[in-house]
Amino acid sequence: MTDVLIVGAGPTGLALACDLARRGIDCRVVDQAQGPGTASRAKTIQPRTLEVADDLGVIDRVLELGAVHVPTRHYDRGRVISEAVEAAIGTSEPGVPYAPVWLSQPMFEQILRDRLTELGGRITWGTAVTTVQEDGDAVEVSMRTATGEQSITARYVIGCDGGRSLVRRQIGATLQGVSYGDHRWWLGDVRVQGLDRHCQHLWMSPEHGILSLFPLPGTNLWQFQASIPADDPNPVQPSLDLFRRLLTERAGLLDVTITDADWLSLYKINVCLADRYRIGRVFLAGDAAHIHSPAGGQGMNTGIQDAYNLGWKLAAVLGGAGPALLDTYELERRPVARAVLEDSTARLHAVMRATRDGDGSAAQRGLTGDFTTGLTIAYPDSPLTTPLPDSDSARVRPGDRAPDAEGVQPGSGRTVRVFDLLRGPHWTLLTFDRGHPAPCSTIDDPLRTVRITTDTKATGPGVVLDTDGQIHRVYDIREDSAVLIRPDNYIATRSPIRPDTHQMTTCTAQPS
Ligand SMILES: Cc1cc2nc3c(=O)[nH]c(=O)nc-3n(C[C@H](O)[C@H](O)[C@H](O)COP(=O)(O)OP(=O)(O)OC[C@H]3O[C@@H](n4cnc5c(N)ncnc54)[C@H](O)[C@@H]3O)c2cc1C
Known part of the structure; x- marks a missing residue:
């Protein structure tokens, strides 16, 4: 018996x-593989x-192992045409602390596994789920x-x-979508001699x-x-010989050699979305719910989101919150997946078009955008979001992600x-004032004020x-206000605090 069974590590x-695990929920993770994937x-x-x-406590390790601002070197066969770092769109704005980090999936998974161990969790490998049966009160x-x-x-x-x-x-959910039969790729993890490792190399x-x-x-x-x-x-199956031949044909770099490979694959692009994310007590997340083109680098990222x-909704309901909270998972996340499917398909077509035109820079530009950062994802129409009145033109609005900014701790002067x-x-609950504290002490755990x-x-x-x-500037605070932020760091509501009484005029999305 467990509170939550997670199928897939x-x-x-x-x-x-x-x-x-960090919320103290009794949870088990099983995976049919004998151990972690390495591709x-x-x-x-x-x-x-x-x-x-950052919130899960692994950002330092990610930044230590990953790389930022990796340049792309474009070639015309053996001749270098240009080398540049693609601007990380949206990440130079105030409130955005991180630019995209390049790190392979197995290394990121290792970091998450280490964190899970620290938190007391563990994974049972070599365990394949064969049937799932929901009976109303529990799942067998x-x-x-x-x-x-x-x-x-x-x-x-x-x-x-x-x-x-x-x-x-x-659970009888189905994936609906299309297979792009003519968008196929040979992929692999290879070792190469004679190539500069400080940049990505691209031939188109x-x-x-x-x-x-x-x-x-x-x-x-x-x-x-x-x-x-x-x-x-009828493309041939991937092999080391094939990859070497492709390198010679497409790159024309005679002094560069592929020495060996750890993974060789042939990949076909499918674009599909599950018709529902939940039946009773069973939920779908990640690739189980949506698959799409890798253009724009969204798959793993969307699954983690x-x-x-x-996570917080399950923990809240297991702790006594009303089960209707769980309905908001599909309401909030399925539209995001739909948007990711559309965006990554459009990017795929843009890249293929740029390739036909032989324009490597356009292809590279086509892979990133504000949307791919994940920062623009918002839940303005969620039942958990209290909309602002039409007259309120605040830039940072309920449903948006809570931005970062820096202040100072009184006394120590330390940056916070x-x-x-x-x-x-x-x-x-962040209360903002320019001199008169708001009376918020009546609200306590699980709310930090x-x-x-x-x-x-x-x-x-x-x-x-x-x-x-x-x-104040980053949150676009124009008068004394309160901003209530969900555990997944989206803004649930914001409201002015009336100067005469110091009462919030509206604050309907309380944690209960
Ligand atoms: C070539 C390529 C490039 C990509 N590039 C990017 C990128 O740049 N950025 C990005 O964000 N995403 C990218 N993706 C997508 C990304 O790899 C996936 O979206 C991600 O792996 C999905 O994670 P997941 O945990 O949902 O599923 P998976 O990683 O597929 O994990 C599912 C797990 O479930 C286990 N499992 C399956 N069935 C059972 C069962 N019956 N019982 C128990 N265990 C089971 C499997 O063994 C597996 O470990 C790329 C994918 C590919 C193939």
Whole structure:
């Protein structure tokens, strides 16, 4: 018997397990594989996912092992045309602390596994879920292990079991979408001699298509990607010889050699969305719920955001909150997945068009945008969001992600980031004033209340001095106000505090 059974120890399942473990939820993770996967697959951790990594306590390790601002060198066969770092769109704005980090999926998963161990969680490998049956009060799950069949009863089951999800099939949800039969890629993790590792190398030509070699940080491997010609009805299976031949044909660098490979693959692009994310006590998250083109680097990132959205809601309901809170998971996350599917498909077509035109820079530009950072994802129409009156033109609005900014701790003068205040499983109420504290002491655990004031004489615990007004500016505070922030660091509501009574005029989305 367990409260939550997570099926699948990929990035989605691991992020969810970390989030639940830090909230003290009884949770088990099982995976049919005998151990962690080693193929690189995703290699970009987007800014919003880095903010989740910050909250889950793994950001330092990610920044230590990953690389930022990796330049791309464009070639015309053996001749270098240009070398530049693609601007990390949106990340130079105030309130955005992290630019995209390049780190291979297996290394990020290792960081999450280490964190899960620290939090007291563990993964049972070699355990394949075979049936999932929901009976209203609980879910009965059968599993096949090396020693035979086992069963477990869980209050909730989360299918984080990837694109071929058995959990999805067991609950009768279906993936709906299309397969882009003519968008296929040879992929692999290879070792290369004779190539500069400080940048990504990219060859594009209307004649041969795309070839790229990306140095995977923290390893001696390169991720190899080569497009398969659209008119090839029957592409050959990937092999070291094939990859060497493609390198010679498309790159023409005779002094560069692929020495060996750890992973060789042929990848076909499907774009699909599950028709529902939940049946009763069983939920889908990550690739089990949505799969799409890797253009824009969204798959792993979207799965982790799913987990981050679901974790606090499951913990709240297990702790006594009304079960209707769980309905908001699909309401909030399925539209995001739909938008990711559309965006990544549009990017794929843009890249293929740029390739036909032989324009490598356009292709590279087509891979990133404000949307891919994950920072623009918002839940303005969620039942958990209190909309502002039409007359209120605040730039930072309920439903938006809570931005970061810096203030100062009274007494010590130490810098305090808003993200320091948000980090952890609690809700946060930020009250903003320019000299008169708001009476917020009646609200306590699980709500952290912080007074953010420009009054430099203010002291005491729970006070942050906004000496130069940066936090007020980033949150677009124009009068004394309160901002209520959810555990996944989205703004639930904001409202003015009336100067005469110091009462908030509206604050309907209380944690209860
Ligand atoms: C070539 C390539 C490049 C990519 N590039 C990017 C990128 O740049 N950025 C990005 O964000 N994403 C990228 N992705 C997508 C990313 O790899 C996936 O979105 C991500 O792995 C999904 O994570 P997940 O945890 O949902 O599922 P998975 O990683 O698929 O994990 C599912 C887990 O469930 C286990 N499992 C399956 N069935 C069962 C069962 N019945 N019982 C128990 N366990 C089970 C599996 O063994 C597996 O460990 C790329 C993918 C590919 C293939």
